Amino acid sequence: MMQIDIQDKAMKITPIWRLAFRPFFLFGSLLALVAIPLWLASFFGMLQLNPVGGTLFWHGHEMIFGFGSAIIVGFLLTAVQNWTGLIGLRGAPLAALFALWLAARLAMLFTGDLPLLAVVLNFAFPVAAASIMAGYVIKVRQWRNLIFTPILCGLGFVSALSSWLASSGDFVLAMGSLHSGMILVVLVMSVIGGRVIPFFTSRSTDFERNDLPAWTEKAAIASLAGLAALSVFGLDSYPLATAALAAASLVFNGYRFLSWGGAHSFRNPLLWSLHLAWAFIPLGLLLLVIHSFTASVSLSMVLHSFGVGGMASLVLAMLARVTLGHTGRPLTPPKAMPWAFALILSAGLCRIFASLLPAFYLPLLLVTGILWSLAFIIFLSNYGKMLVTARADGRAG
Structure with missing residues (x-):
């Protein structure tokens, strides 16, 4: 009752x-x-x-x-x-x-x-x-x-x-706080990604996940938490400490990522979109290590690897799957969604190259914005109605 x-x-x-x-x-x-x-x-x-x-x-x-x-x-x-x-x-x-x-x-x-x-x-x-x-x-x-x-x-x-x-x-310290916020979002992506990406992959493919030692997960989280705390002062404030924490986080998070069955994901858009999006996190950490020692890699490249390539791409991939599941629909995305995933992943790459190639900065910035916008237009046009209407199976939620 x-x-x-x-x-x-x-x-x-x-x-x-x-x-x-x-x-x-x-x-x-x-x-x-x-x-x-x-x-x-x-x-x-x-x-x-x-x-x-x-x-x-x-x-x-x-x-x-x-x-x-x-x-x-x-x-x-x-x-x-x-x-x-x-x-x-x-x-x-x-x-x-x-x-x-x-x-x-x-x-x-x-x-x-x-x-x-x-x-x-x-x-x-x-x-x-x-x-x-x-x-x-x-x-x-x-x-x-x-x-x-x-x-x-x-x-x-x-x-x-x-x-x-x-x-x-005080824009210097203000930007430092933004850096810390970005790393905290990366920390959330690390924790949630470590739970759901290998789980979703094993449920939908023949991938059999082997649990990693508990210390590996703890080290991956702790190194990112330390990086977030340090970056309140700006990622450029303590370059050696930043490089050390970023390198440790790269090793531990990269090791986790390689154990999640990415090679099994490429027939399913709801899986390859997650794996490719999450790959921008170790890429961003690698860029941060390099940035700490040379100006050839800008901080903008690091932040946009995390933000556009990682956060936005992972968000779109997660939204596409979670919305289907929680609105009582089969886990089969609308036909246009693989294009949305490809667009947002491409936006991440374009934004990184915009900072790498100053001569092409403005056109690549504009292309990034167009790719980003098209990706979210596709998502909203396909999922907007699902989010504001009752579940397809008649249940609450």
């Missing part, structure tokens, strides 16, 4: 507020689609914007703490229902958390002369999500998943700190 009551109550909720992945995947993707063309229009002098910290800072901040944090929170507050067996965040509480995220995005874009509101909201959203996540995990004593609480709090801290510093004119 209790299960029937729960189902009946859930079905009365408007579909978009039935689980966290729905609003955050939808509007996080919309932000990705809108923000890049806005920034490019501003960069090429076609549009005047007055965001907190200026357009360049706003671009970096919103990709990490707007787009990235929306997808992370949407994924975690959906997955925690499966991890703990408790009913996930839904209804009015979910709408309130989403409103906090949306208010922070609007404040960043429109309150350039009054940044305090943006600072407060940038801190409040990830910390509120962390508190909700911790509540689920602590209730069932699932300590393994408590790792996401300090990570989300860390995102809130550096998001608020960076926006405050940028609004105060």
Whole structure:
């Protein structure tokens, strides 16, 4: 009877507020689609914007703490229902958390002369999500998943700190906070990727996963956490320490990655998209090691390997699979989605080469924006309706 009551109550909720992945995947993707063309229009002098910290800072901040944090929170507050067996965040509480995220995005874009509101909201959203996540995990004593609480709090801290510093004119330290936020997102991708990519691969292919020693996973996470802490001061502030941590993280995360069955994935777009996207993380770590010793590799190459190649590509691959599963559909992506995966992966490569080839910087920057936008247009045109309508199998969620 209790299960029937729960189902009946859930079905009365408007579909978009039935689980966290729905609003955050939808509007996080919309932000990705809108923000890049806005920034490019501003960069090429076609549009005047007055965001907190200026357009360049706003671009970096919103990709990490707007787009990235929306997808992370949407994924975690959906997955925690499966991890703990408790009913996930839904209804009015979910709408309130989403409103906090949306208010922070609007404040960043429109309150350039009054940044305090943006600072407060940038801190409040990830910390509120962390508190909700911790509540689920602590209730069932699932300590393994408590790792996401300090990570989300860390995102809130550096998001608020960076926006405050940028609004105060201290752009060097503000960019350092952005670097830390990017590495924290990489840390989340490392933890989640290590759980789901080999699992998805083994379920869909003849790949048999061999569990790695526990210390390998811990070392991969610890080295990235140390890098995130150090990078609050900027990835260029302590080059030798940065290189050491990046090299350690490259070794441990690269070793994990090679054990995930990537060679078995190339017949399934929902798999090869995950493996190729995640490959940008060890690539970014390698570029960071090289950057620490030579100017031939710019910090922009490092950050965009993590951000466009890694974060955006992995987000699109995860959204495509998770949305199908949680809306009661077969794990067969729409026919256009492999093109979206190829476009966003190509955008990652183009953005790296834009920094590597200064003579072609502007055209490659424009091509990157076009590829990025087309990828998210394809995703939203195929998945937007799924995210705002009831599950295909008639269940709640």
